[in-house]
Amino acid sequence: MLYTLIGNSSTPFAICQCAWFPWKLHNRASSSQVASHSRAAAAAAANSFMDSLTELAAVGGENLPAKYIHPDGINGGKDPFLLPFIDIPVIDVGHFTTPSTDTGKELEKLRAALSSYGCLLIINHGVESLLLDKVRTVFKQFLALPKEQKLECWTEGFQGYGSDPLVTDVMVHDWSHRLRLITCPEEMRQMKYWPENPKNFKEVLHEYSTKLQVLHDVMLKAMAKSLKLDESVFLRMIGEPVIMSARFNFYPPCPRPDQVLGLKPHSDGTVITFLLQDKEVEGLQVLKDGQWFRVPVIPDALVLNAGEHLEILSNGEFKSLYHRGMVDSERERVSLAVLSLSNPQSGVEPIEELVNEERPSLYRKVIYEETTHFDYYKSGRTLIDDARV
Numbered sequence: 001m002l003y004t005l006i007g008n009s010s011t012p013f014a015i016c017q018c019a020w021f022p023w024k025l026h027n028r029a030s031s032s033q034v035a036s037h038s039r040a041a042a043a044a045a046a047n048s049f050m051d052s053l054t055e056l057a058a059v060g061g062e063n064l065p066a067k068y069i070h071p072d073g074i075n076g077g078k079d080p081f082l083l084p085f086i087d088i089p090v091i092d093v094g095h096f097t098t099p100s101t102d103t104g105k106e107l108e109k110l111r112a113a114l115s116s117y118g119c120l121l122i123i124n125h126g127v128e129s130l131l132l133d134k135v136r137t138v139f140k141q142f143l144a145l146p147k148e149q150k151l152e153c154w155t156e157g158f159q160g161y162g163s164d165p166l167v168t169d170v171m172v173h174d175w176s177h178r179l180r181l182i183t184c185p186e187e188m189r190q191m192k193y194w195p196e197n198p199k200n201f202k203e204v205l206h207e208y209s210t211k212l213q214v215l216h217d218v219m220l221k222a223m224a225k226s227l228k229l230d231e232s233v234f235l236r237m238i239g240e241p242v243i244m245s246a247r248f249n250f251y252p253p254c255p256r257p258d259q260v261l262g263l264k265p266h267s268d269g270t271v272i273t274f275l276l277q278d279k280e281v282e283g284l285q286v287l288k289d290g291q292w293f294r295v296p297v298i299p300d301a302l303v304l305n306a307g308e309h310l311e312i313l314s315n316g317e318f319k320s321l322y323h324r325g326m327v328d329s330e331r332e333r334v335s336l337a338v339l340s341l342s343n344p345q346s347g348v349e350p351i352e353e354l355v356n357e358e359r360p361s362l363y364r365k366v367i368y369e370e371t372t373h374f375d376y377y378k379s380g381r382t383l384i385d386d387a388r389v
């Protein structure tokens, strides 16, 4: 893969120059890895992944594998589930789909939430409670399948069931697994990684992602209007077709939730993320003004996170959310993040209308690749740290 260093000499960062088209049609990471791995090595990797599943589910408090332990604890040695809840703003999407006398007020609430929290809860979003339940259920049914069946979706690449690629032995491992599938545009779907079982998995994910595609456009238009801009400006900037992927997260229980993390602190390498939380088990925590907060479980609401691309596009008017995934001591937890990405060909930079003499461009143009997020995740830095001028 060809990388170019951009940025100033003290904070250079890598951008990948792979053509857009191959990334679009192939799971590039997995195809290159298939080429460089023997079948035996791939089988060994698959087995070790499955062993780690067993390991995660079966270990007791005293013999947790060291690779999962954060030596300083998660919350300075205190129970992270005693942190306060965040008073996350709640936005009624109905005011954007059917304009009312309160639409202006709701737009202002949206702007304020994205500029001070980087996240909000959305209700009245057009996805029925029944479909939300089905989405959670099909993933749990997939997780309950025998190992051999789950292995059919296993991958070392970006799409499929496994752990995130580029996880090295020097970093603390996450207490989680994920099933990641590109959902839009449909030509980018790699159906070989979409579970055959349960039988309705594909249909349910298709229906959910179709609804979220509509919601995505509604929310990006509302965000543009909240900044008094042309409603299509964000959509134009991220380019056609909008790329969306679904990331199902599975967090097995862990006897020491004060020492392990399901997902390390990160901001999403996305425009926006819609997060469907577990219906009962809490686990999302967010950083606001330097302090960690718990996010309450509200079964039918979706959490909307601002991603790094949105922060750059909005020239810092909106803040990307820094967050982490916790694990419960007794219960499994699942979540589903549906992420939208900007077209890598066009790159991400502040929109012209938000750059002026009083507020010069705060970020340089970033060409964002599939690996970029994981490179940053691995290093503990964020794209925003490096993109800031």
Ligand SMILES: O=C(O)CCC(=O)C(=O)O
Residues within 6 Å of the ligand: 247, 249, 263, 268, 275, 277, 283, 284, 323, 324, 325, 334, 335, 336, 337
């Ligand atoms: O499970 C959660 O609540 C967080 C998931 C998340 O942050 C992600 O998938 O990027």
Ligand SMILES: [Fe+2]
Residues within 6 Å of the ligand: 266, 267, 268, 323, 337
């Ligand atoms: Fe995230």
